[in-house]
Amino acid sequence: MSATHWMSASQIAQAYAAKELSPVELVTALLERIGKLDPKLNAFIRLDAEGAMRAAEQATAEIAAGQSRGPLHGVPVGIKDIIDVAGLPTTGHSKILVDNIAKADAVVIQKLRAAGAIVMGKLSTHEFAIGGPSFDLPFPPARNPWNPDHHPGGSSSGSGAGVAAGLFPLALGTDTGGSVRNPASACGIVGLKPTYGLVSRRGVFPLSFTLDHVGPLTRTVADNALLLDAIAGHDPGDPGSAATQARGFGRLLDRGVRDLRIGFVRHFHERDLPAHPEVAAALENVARVLQAEGAQVHTVTLPTLTEFAGINRVILCSEAWSIHAPWLRERPGDYGQLARRRLLPGAFMTAGDYVGAQRRRGELIAEVEDRLRDYDVLLCASSMDPSSRMDEPDETARTYSRQARTPFNVTGHPALAMMSGLTQAGLPVSVQFAGRYFDDATVLRVAAAYERATGWHKKKPPIG
Amino acid sequence: MDPVVIALAKAAGLDKALAEFPDDVAAAAAQALNNAGAVRVPTDPVVEPWPPMRAGIGL
Numbered sequence: 001m002s003a004t005h006w007m008s009a010s011q012i013a014q015a016y017a018a019k020e021l022s023p024v025e026l027v028t029a030l031l032e033r034i035g036k037l038d039p040k041l042n043a044f045i046r047l048d049a050e051g052a053m054r055a056a057e058q059a060t061a062e063i064a065a066g067q068s069r070g071p072l073h074g075v076p077v078g079i080k081d082i083i084d085v086a087g088l089p090t091t092g093h094s095k096i097l098v099d100n101i102a103k104a105d106a107v108v109i110q111k112l113r114a115a116g117a118i119v120m121g122k123l124s125t126h127e128f129a130i131g132g133p134s135f136d137l138p139f140p141p142a143r144n145p146w147n148p149d150h151h152p153g154g155s156s157s158g159s160g161a162g163v164a165a166g167l168f169p170l171a172l173g174t175d176t177g178g179s180v181r182n183p184a185s186a187c188g189i190v191g192l193k194p195t196y197g198l199v200s201r202r203g204v205f206p207l208s209f210t211l212d213h214v215g216p217l218t219r220t221v222a223d224n225a226l227l228l229d230a231i232a233g234h235d236p237g238d239p240g241s242a243a244t245q246a247r248g249f250g251r252l253l254d255r256g257v258r259d260l261r262i263g264f265v266r267h268f269h270e271r272d273l274p275a276h277p278e279v280a281a282a283l284e285n286v287a288r289v290l291q292a293e294g295a296q297v298h299t300v301t302l303p304t305l306t307e308f309a310g311i312n313r314v315i316l317c318s319e320a321w322s323i324h325a326p327w328l329r330e331r332p333g334d335y336g337q338l339a340r341r342r343l344l345p346g347a348f349m350t351a352g353d354y355v356g357a358q359r360r361r362g363e364l365i366a367e368v369e370d371r372l373r374d375y376d377v378l379l380c381a382s383s384m385d386p387s388s389r390m391d392e393p394d395e396t397a398r399t400y401s402r403q404a405r406t407p408f409n410v411t412g413h414p415a416l417a418m419m420s421g422l423t424q425a426g427l428p429v430s431v432q433f434a435g436r437y438f439d440d441a442t443v444l445r446v447a448a449a450y451e452r453a454t455g456w457h458k459k460k461p462p463i464g
Numbered sequence: 465m466d467p468v469v470i471a472l473a474k475a476a477g478l479d480k481a482l483a484e485f486p487d488d489v490a491a492a493a494a495q496a497l498n499n500a501g502a503v504r505v506p507t508d509p510v511v512e513p514w515p516p517m518r519a520g521i522g523l
Contacts (some may be wrong), residue, residue, distance in 0.1 A: 210515060310502025317499065325477070332481040332488075340485060344492030347476040348469075349500060355513055356505035363506060364515030 004029045005166035006460060009075045009223045012169065016063050016074055023063070023074030027056035027118060030076055034120075037463060040148050042140045043162035045081045046089055047121040052076065055118040062116070071226050073116030076170040078162045081122040082129055082205040083214070087107050088121070091126045092205050095334045096327055101155050106203025107238070108172060108214055108231045115230040119259050120168050123158030129174055129207045130155060130320070131339020133390060143390065144186060145461035146427055150387045151396055153186030155179040159217045160187040165463055170227050171217045176207045177312055178382075178405025180215040181417035181432065186387040188419040188428030188459065190224045190447065191217045191404075195438050196412030197242030199228075200235035208319040209240065209311065210358075211409045219459050221418070221448040225250030228440065246438045252445035258294030262287075263375035265302055268404040272305040275384040275402075279429045281383055282421040286431045289453050290379070290446070297379070300371050303364050304403055311364065312406040314349060314357035321346020343371065365411045372413070372436045377446045379405050382417040382432040386425070402431060414440040416447050418457040426462070469493040 004026055007015065015021035031049050038044055045187060059074035079085055082092050084102035086109075092096045105113065112119065124142040126132025132154050133141035140158035144150040145165035152161040155174025160183025163171050171179040175193040184191025192215045199214045206212055216227035230250045235241040264287050269275035275283070287297045321328075324343050332340060371378065384402035388395040408415035415434040431450070435443035450456050465486060473482050473489050481489050 023488055037487055266487060306502060307504065310499055313495075313499040317496065329477040330480065332478075333484055337485075337488065340481075341488050341491055341495075344478070344481065344488060345496035345499065347478055348493045348496035353496075353500040353503070356500075357503045358513035358515075359506050360503055360510050360518075362511065365514060 005033050007169065007332050008220045009072060009169050009226055012075050013071045013073070020041070023056040023059040023118065024053070025240065026074070027052050027076060030120070030168060037165055037167065040065070040143065041145060041161050041165055042124055042142045043078070043158040043165065043167055045091060045093060045122045045124055045139050045158070048088060048119065052118050052120045054449060058120060069114070069116035069355060072230050074118060075170060076118045076120045076168040077112060078120050078123045078159060078168045079109065080125050080156050080159050080173045082125055082174060083108065083172055084203040085119055085120060085122065090122070090205060091138070093125045093132070093137055093139055094127045094339070096331060098138050104203065106238070107200035107235050109203065110233050111233070117170070123162060123171065125157060126155035127336050127339040128205070129176060129179055130342045131336050132157065132303055133396065134336040134338050136336045141390070146188065146464045149389050149391070153183035153387060156183050156217065160184060160189060160191070161189070163189050163219055164461055169219060170223060172231070173215055173217050174204060175213045175215050176211045176316060178403055180381050181405045181415065182218060182403065184217055184417045185382040185430035186428065188456070188461070189217055189219050190221055190416065191215060192224050192228060192416045192420045192440065193408060193414065194228060194440050195242070195414045197240050198232050198244065198246065198438065198440065200238045200241055201457060202234070202235055202238045206323055208316040210319065211316055213409070221444055221451050222250060222253055225253060225444050229464055242438070244438050246440070249441045249444055251349055252441045253448040255445055257290055257446055257449045260295045260377065261375045262290055262295045262297045262446070263300035263371055263378045264297050265378055265380035266299050267301060268305055269381035269384060273384050275381055275403045276386060278386070278421070278423045279381060279384055282429045283431060286379060286420050289450060291380055293449050293453055294315065300375065300378070302371060302407065303367055305407070308364065308407040308410050309401070311357045311414065312410050314353050315361070317346040318354040320350045333363065361410055367415060368407070368411045376435065376442055378434040380432050380434070382430040384416055386423050386427040386429055408434050413437060414443050416443050418447055421456065422459065465490050
């Protein structure tokens with residue numbers, strides 16, 4: 001049995017079944033590790049040790065009595081602090097909501113509790129999932145376990161840092177312009193933005209209604225599929241929720257990629273935003289690995305990143321302004337500077353700007369759909385650079401927008417980011433796979449084949 | 465600061481932000497202009513916004 005803090009959810013379930021480990025033993029070990037490492041990483045805004053231990057005791061008793069609730073029974077999970085957990089604060093990492101206690105569980109939390117998962121607490125985020133990393137907020141920003149001087153990505157920063165550091169095996173994040181996949185990329189783990197509408201957002205503080213997604217962050221692809229299985233499903237209370245029965249997201253994980261058609265969107269990292277050489281080299285290697293595994297890989301063209309990013313920003317700023325306008329008018333000083341600067345542009349967008357962006361959005365969706373008629377999965381960059389140092393805000397600002405994630409928020413297609421190597425400086429680099437609507441299973445299938453072929457998921461940050 | 469930006473900010477109710485964080489307001493206005501300018505709005509009048517209005521779905 002590997003060290004408990006590095007066990008995947010699948011390994012944990014096997015250990016429980018074999019009576020080699022109990023939820024109480026696992027949570028006790030993780031709480032000890034959190035106590036030792038989190039002061040350096042700041043993954044948690046609010047650790048709920050008492051609640052986690054209560055849930056662990058209940059899970060231990062149920063499993064001992066043979067009352068299994070499934071593969072996530074007794075498995076710890078961390079929750080980004082814009083997702084409501086009843087009785088715990090939902091602050092959005094902001095002074096604005098610092099006293100806000102959630103009255104009810106978000107739908108995804110209800111589903112996790114029904115599956116027997118153990119909520120460990122609330123995790124650091126960029127302020128309201130947009131402003132960070134910031135040092136002028138009520139809580140410090142999370143740090144990267146591969147090198148705590150570096151940014152762990154965001155906005156789901158604590159989710160990425162905590163999973164990568166072995167503080168918990170699973171976490172939930174949210175993704176409006178790439179905020180699940182960015183920390184997955186920076187921290188060397190697996191982050192999936194599911195198809196828009198596959199996972200309920202009810203009980204999640206919104207940033208941008210037509211771009212927001214909830215998604216899983218994990219250390220392995222199989223765990224990602226397990227967590228998606230637990231949280232996916234139609235929610236009539238979420239206006240964006242899709243009436244789909246898509247389930248069993250791990251059913252294709254062992255199939256390999258033989259004969260799959262993969263479109264490599266090279267211009268994203270070669271022409272639109274030229275990538276750091278180590279990122280570019282790793283992407284070429286991903287293509288070679290998948291070809292060696294039997295996939296057909298061909299270069300394809302999509303609209304430019306500049307256009308996707310412009311549309312994402314106009315829509316995001318316009319929708320976010322309609323949420324934040326009252327606070328920006330009355331309490332502008334209670335935001336950190338980054339969030340204030342990123343939210344205020346919505347005040348200067350016109351109705352024509354917003355509707356124009358939504359009209360062009362439909363055309364971009366049609367172009368991506370055209371490519372996905374010929375290809376099963378698209379391969380492209382996630383981040384164009386390794387993560388920046390925390391003490392270099394200009395470099396963080398420069399690299400933060402150099403990414404290829406927003407296209408799939410604009411279109412709503414499923415997209416997954418995962419580790420594709422380590423730089424000479426020991427920081428993770430990443431790759432992104434995107435697929436057809438509600439075919440998240442094929443995206444996970446390709447990711448699983450790549451994971452098996454390379455074994456990057458076995459690399460752990462040098463943090464103890 | 466550009467008087468047009470000041471007028472737009474006041475129209476949006478951002479008097480406090482203008483007084484306390486004028487640089488942030490000016491930066492936001494410039495950002496909005498850049499972002500909106502990057503969008504190639506369709507010239508065909510029949511191109512509708514996405515997502516579309518779908519009566520009876522989702523409520």
